[in-house]
Amino acid sequence: MIELSNISLNYHTIKGETEAIKDVSFDVYEGEFVGVIGPSGCGKSTLLSIIAGLLKPSNGSVIVNGKVGYMLQKDHLFEWRNIMQNVLLGLEIQNAVNENSIKNVEDLLERYGLSEFKYHYPNQISGGMRQRAALIRTLALKPDIMLLDEAFSALDYQTRLAISDEVWTILKNVKKTAVIVTHDISEAIAMCDRIVVLSKRPAVVKNIYEIHLTCDDRSPIGCRKAPEFKEYFNEIWKELDVHV
Amino acid sequence: MYEATQNISKEHVEFLKKVKRKEVAIKITQISILITFFALWEIAGRLKLIDPFLFSEPSRMIKTIINLSEDGSLFTHIWVTLSETLIGFALGTFSGIVIAILLWWSDFASKVAEPYLIVLNSLPKIALGPIFIVWMGNGEAPIITMGLAISLIVTIISLETGFKQVDEDKIKLLKTFGATKFQILTKCILPASIPTIMSAIKINMGLSWVGVITGEFLVSKAGLGYLIVYGGQVFKLDIVMTSVLILSILAALMYVLLVYIEKKIIKWQ
Numbered sequence: 195m196i197e198l199s200n201i202s203l204n205y206h207t208i209k210g211e212t213e214a215i216k217d218v219s220f221d222v223y224e225g226e227f228v229g230v231i232g233p234s235g236c237g238k239s240t241l242l243s244i245i246a247g248l249l250k251p252s253n254g255s256v257i258v259n260g261k262v263g264y265m266l267q268k269d270h271l272f273e274w275r276n277i278m279q280n281v282l283l284g285l286e287i288q289n290a291v292n293e294n295s296i297k298n299v300e301d302l303l304e305r306y307g308l309s310e311f312k313y314h315y316p317n318q319i320s321g322g323m324r325q326r327a328a329l330i331r332t333l334a335l336k337p338d339i340m341l342l343d344e345a346f347s348a349l350d351y352q353t354r355l356a357i358s359d360e361v362w363t364i365l366k367n368v369k370k371t372a373v374i375v376t377h378d379i380s381e382a383i384a385m386c387d388r389i390v391v392l393s394k395r396p397a398v399v400k401n402i403y404e405i406h407l408t409c410d411d412r413s414p415i416g417c418r419k420a421p422e423f424k425e426y427f428n429e430i431w432k433e434l435d436v437h438v
Numbered sequence: 439m440y441e442a443t444q445n446i447s448k449e450h451v452e453f454l455k456k457v458k459r460k461e462v463a464i465k466i467t468q469i470s471i472l473i474t475f476f477a478l479w480e481i482a483g484r485l486k487l488i489d490p491f492l493f494s495e496p497s498r499m500i501k502t503i504i505n506l507s508e509d510g511s512l513f514t515h516i517w518v519t520l521s522e523t524l525i526g527f528a529l530g531t532f533s534g535i536v537i538a539i540l541l542w543w544s545d546f547a548s549k550v551a552e553p554y555l556i557v558l559n560s561l562p563k564i565a566l567g568p569i570f571i572v573w574m575g576n577g578e579a580p581i582i583t584m585g586l587a588i589s590l591i592v593t594i595i596s597l598e599t600g601f602k603q604v605d606e607d608k609i610k611l612l613k614t615f616g617a618t619k620f621q622i623l624t625k626c627i628l629p630a631s632i633p634t635i636m637s638a639i640k641i642n643m644g645l646s647w648v649g650v651i652t653g654e655f656l657v658s659k660a661g662l663g664y665l666i667v668y669g670g671q672v673f674k675l676d677i678v679m680t681s682v683l684i685l686s687i688l689a690a691l692m693y694v695l696l697v698y699i700e701k702k703i704i705k706w707q
Binding site: 273315316 | 605613
C-alpha cells in the first residue's frame, strides 16, 4: 500500500543544511502493521509527514495507495468543542458532514463507549476516552492507512498499555494498515508485524525485523508473554546502539 | 466535575459550610470598608478635621449629583464620555483584531511591521493629543481617536503573540485533514485565542477610559473629563470628586459586564 524508494530529506536553516533522512526504502503491505523505531530525533516523525504528504522529500519517490489518517502524540481535542464537534472536525474541514457521515460517527461513538459523552467537553472526560475520541476523529474519515506518530507517548504507562491494546484491536478488526512510529521497543514488538529500525541522523534503514510471536492471544498485551519477545527486544536494543 | 449530589457526608457538609462562611465574611468586610470609608469622610468633614472645600464630602457629592441631574446635564456628561469610550473601544478592538489577523496571515508583513509596532507601543500616546486636535478640530473626533490610539497597538501586539502561541500540533492536525489557511484561522486560531481576545478586550476597556478622559482634559465641551477639569479650574472640588466617583462606578460596571460576557462565551472551562 505504501512504497518508499530512496527517500532523502534535507532541512534548511540559516545555519546550514541538515540531512534528516538518507536513502530510506521500505514497503508496507495491506493489512500490515509496520513499526518504525529509532533513536530520538532521528527523523521518524519526518518520515510519517512525508508519507502523509505534509512534507515533500528532497529525493526519492513515495507511492501511497489509499487514504491516510494521522494520529499525533497527544489527542489534540479542541477544548472549545464538545466531543461530537471534535470527532466531526476532519469531516467539517473536508466539507463531508452529511447524514451518512454523522450516522457513521454516531455508530463509532456508540461502539467505543463514548455516546454518553457526546456533549461533554474534552476536559470533562478521562485521558483514555480522549484518546478514543481522537481515534474516532481519524476513523470518521475512513482512512485505509493509519499513521501513528508516538500516539500514546503522552499517556501514563498503564493507560498507555491499555490504550495501545485497545487501538490495536480496533484497527485490526477494521482491517486497517498501520505505520507506527515509536521509541518504545516493547510497544513496537507487541503491536507490529514488521519493524524498521532506523539509525541516528541522517536516518538510514539499519535493519528490518519480521516479528513472529508464538502465543495464543495475539493482542499487544497477550503476546508480551511469547518466548520470542525478549529475543526481539535484545536484538533491537543492540541494533539501536544506545549510548547515554 | 463529578460531584456527588447524594449521600453527602457530614465532613463534606462541614467543609461546604466553611467555604460559604468564608465567602460571606469576605463580602461583609468588603462592604464594611466601603461604608466606613464614606462615613469617616463625612464625619471628618462635619467635624472640620478636613476642609470640605478641598476634600468635599459624601453628602455634598449627593447634593452635587442632584443639582446636576435636575437640569439633565449630568446625564449628558455621562453619555458623552460613555459613548466616546465605547466607540473608541470598539474601533480599537475591532481594528486591532483585524490587523493582528493580517499579521498572522503574512509572516512578511509581520516582520516588516515589527519595529514600527515597537516604536508606536513605547510612545506615550497622549503626546499625540495636540496633533489630533489640530487635525480633527475640537469635537468628539480627537477624543475618540485618543481612545482608539491608546488601545490599538497593545491589542495588535497581544493578539498577534496569542495567535502565534497556538499549539503547532493543532495546526498540524488540521493540515493532515487537508485544511486551507482560512480554515486553520477560523477553526483553530480564532477559537483557540478567545481567552487571549477576552483579556485584550478587558485591558482595552480600561485603556479606552484613560484615552477618552485624557482627550477630554485636552479639549472638550462636555463629558466627565470635562467636568473634572472644569471643577478643578473653578475650585469646585465637589464636582471633581463626584465625577471621579461616577467614573469609577461606570468603569467597574463595564468590567463586570465584560466578565459576565466572558463567562457566557467560554463555557468549556
